[in-house]
Amino acid sequence: xxxxxxxxxxxxxxxxxxxxxxxxxxxxxxxxxxxxxxxxxxxxxxxxxxxxxxxxxxxxxxxxxxxxxxxxxxxxxxxxxxxxxxxxxxxxxxxxxxxxxxxxxxxxxxxxxxxxxxxxxxxxxxxxxxxxxxxxxxxxxxxxxxxxxxxxxxxxxxxxxxxxxxxxxxxxxxxxxxxxxxxxxxxxxxxxxxxxxxxxxxxxxxxxxxxxxxxxxxxxxxx
Amino acid sequence: xxxxxxxxxxxxxxxxxxxxxxxxxxxxxxxxxxxxxxxxxxxxxxxxxxxxxxxxxxxxxxxxxxxxxxxxxxxxxxxxxxxxxxxxxxxxxxxxxxxxxxxxxxxxxxxxxxxxxxxxxxxxxxxxxxxxxxxxxxxxxxxxxxxxxxxxxxxxxxxxxxxxxxxxxxxxxxxxxxxxxxxxxxxxxxxxxxxxxxxxxxxxxxxxxxxxxxxxxxxxxxx
DNA sequence: CCGACTTTGTGAATGCGTTCACGAACGCGT
DNA sequence: ACGCGTTCGTGAACGCATTCACAAAGTCGG
Numbered sequence: 275x276x277x278x279x280x281x282x283x284x285x286x287x288x289x290x291x292x293x294x295x296x297x298x299x300x301x302x303x304x305x306x307x308x309x310x311x312x313x314x315x316x317x318x319x320x321x322x323x324x325x326x327x328x329x330x331x332x333x334x335x336x337x338x339x340x341x342x343x344x345x346x347x348x349x350x351x352x353x354x355x356x357x358x359x360x361x362x363x364x365x366x367x368x369x370x371x372x373x374x375x376x377x378x379x380x381x382x383x384x385x386x387x388x389x390x391x392x393x394x395x396x397x398x399x400x401x402x403x404x405x406x407x408x409x410x411x412x413x414x415x416x417x418x419x420x421x422x423x424x425x426x427x428x429x430x431x432x433x434x435x436x437x438x439x440x441x442x443x444x445x446x447x448x449x450x451x452x453x454x455x456x457x458x459x460x461x462x463x464x465x466x467x468x469x470x471x472x473x474x475x476x477x478x479x480x481x482x483x484x485x486x487x488x489x490x491x492x493x494x495x496x497x
Numbered sequence: 498x499x500x501x502x503x504x505x506x507x508x509x510x511x512x513x514x515x516x517x518x519x520x521x522x523x524x525x526x527x528x529x530x531x532x533x534x535x536x537x538x539x540x541x542x543x544x545x546x547x548x549x550x551x552x553x554x555x556x557x558x559x560x561x562x563x564x565x566x567x568x569x570x571x572x573x574x575x576x577x578x579x580x581x582x583x584x585x586x587x588x589x590x591x592x593x594x595x596x597x598x599x600x601x602x603x604x605x606x607x608x609x610x611x612x613x614x615x616x617x618x619x620x621x622x623x624x625x626x627x628x629x630x631x632x633x634x635x636x637x638x639x640x641x642x643x644x645x646x647x648x649x650x651x652x653x654x655x656x657x658x659x660x661x662x663x664x665x666x667x668x669x670x671x672x673x674x675x676x677x678x679x680x681x682x683x684x685x686x687x688x689x690x691x692x693x694x695x696x697x698x699x700x701x702x703x704x705x706x707x708x709x710x711x712x713x714x715x716x717x718x719x720x
Numbered sequence: 721c722c723g724a725c726t727t728t729g730t731g732a733a734t735g736c737g738t739t740c741a742c743g744a745a746c747g748c749g750t
Numbered sequence: 751a752c753g754c755g756t757t758c759g760t761g762a763a764c765g766c767a768t769t770c771a772c773a774a775a776g777t778c779g780g
Contacts, residue, residue, distance in 0.1 A: 529731090540726085540727065541728070542727085550721090552727095556728065556729065556730085557729085557730080559728095559729090560728085560729055560730070564728085564729070566727080566728050566729080567727085567728080568727050568728040568729080569726045569727050570726080570727070570728090571726095572728090573728065647730080668729075
């Protein structure tokens with residue numbers, strides 16, 4: 275039965291629906307706030323309010339991690355923080371390499387939200403010789419040709435692309451070749467990666483265009 | 498019948514599924530590339546490849562805009578650019594106000610992707626008196642108390658929040674009070690807005706945490 | 721003008737995610 | 751010890767999005 279239990283828990287963690295995974299970080303942040311406010315336990319209802327979703331979703335999402343709630347009471351805040359962190363793999367530090375130290379790259383390098391969640395920037399790289407050697411956020415910018423070495427010595431598994439669109443696929447290929455298995459792309463271009471490599475994108479202009487659509491709709495159809 | 502036609506078209510544009518709307522900007526970018534490469538027509542298959550989706554999705558998405566393809570041939574590139582731009586409301590310029598001129602705010606202000614898609618930054622605002630007066634991306638930073646005036650005189654309908662988490666809800670409330678009806682939030686906090694105001698968020702740390710989950714899964718379960 | 725070929729547009733089938741609704745489990749006061 | 755109120759965990763229902771698969775509609779060469 276305990277063998278069964280361990281196996282079931284592992285099985286469970288493996289197939290958390292993607293949509294749930296995307297909400298876990300939000301819960302985590304909400305829980306941090308609650309913990310700071312001194313809350314010891316929290317109901318799915320309260321957590322839902324803090325995370326901006328509804329309580330059924332919270333309960334179903336958390337049920338994918340296991341049964342860590344107490345009926346009639348709710349969830350223990352610290353406990354939940356631990357279990358979510360563990361499910362997301364945030365109990366270990368991940369090393370990240372950031373390619374492209376332009377406007378956005380600077381902002382990302384200086385963004386506190388990465389370090390505070392356990393992500394370590396192992397290197398900043400750029401192809402522009404004029405930028406190499408520059409100091410940003412306590413690190414020295416190195417040339418893109420040093421990528422493989424930085425990845426190897428820094429035990430890097432995640433790459434962040436903040437280059438212009440034209441360079442993105444080439445950088446992506448280099449990252450993959452160097453052994454990076456997860457990529458976060460800020461460049462406005464569609465990238466292709468081999469199977470086994472995870473790719474996510476953040477498109478700043480895209481979000482504004484979606485808002486534009488809704489504005490347009492609102493102004494075009496007043497009532 | 499023409500009355501019918503106009504109505505049906507308007508009806509059509511009104512209820513494009515959210516998931517389709519989110520892909521239209523991607524098609525638009527792919528089409529720009531194809532146009533520059535001299536392509537006159539494009540099949541759903543080719544466009545799908547350029548946009549990183551499958552062709553059935555492309556056809557269904559485009560069918561929501563109307564029947565603008567020619568069977569046996571494909572879609573006319575220029576034509577499609579026009580129709581998508583029109584559906585997204587990108588044929589008019591939208592004015593945007595950006596609140597929070599820190600690290601990220603600087604990057605957003607300097608990001609070319611906004612201007613090139615028809616978004617005009619009508620003002621940069623910050624609450625820090627030390628930052629007021631600073632020149633960023635050709636604009637002078639003004640104090641947050643000038644928000645209402647900037648929104649009014651600049652005909653602003655979209656607000657971008659790039660402040661620390663603690664200030665985000667307050668700024669959001671002020672934007673709404675000033676008449677902004679769409680908000681793009683980069684601060685890592687859950688915002689609430691009244692009905693009729695559209696809200697989207699971009700969370701930089703969240704994306705990394707999702708990648709962390711997949712890395713964790715990969716390393717934990719080798720095969 | 722016709723037949724072969726290409727590609728669209730769209731019903732139907734499928735899959736995934738959200739929401740509902742309720743039984744089971746727990747704390748607490750008496 | 752026991753009933754009452756609260757809250758979790760989860761099957762079932764629902765709705766939205768994706769994918770399939772094919773008839774309809776066009777092009778083009780001869």
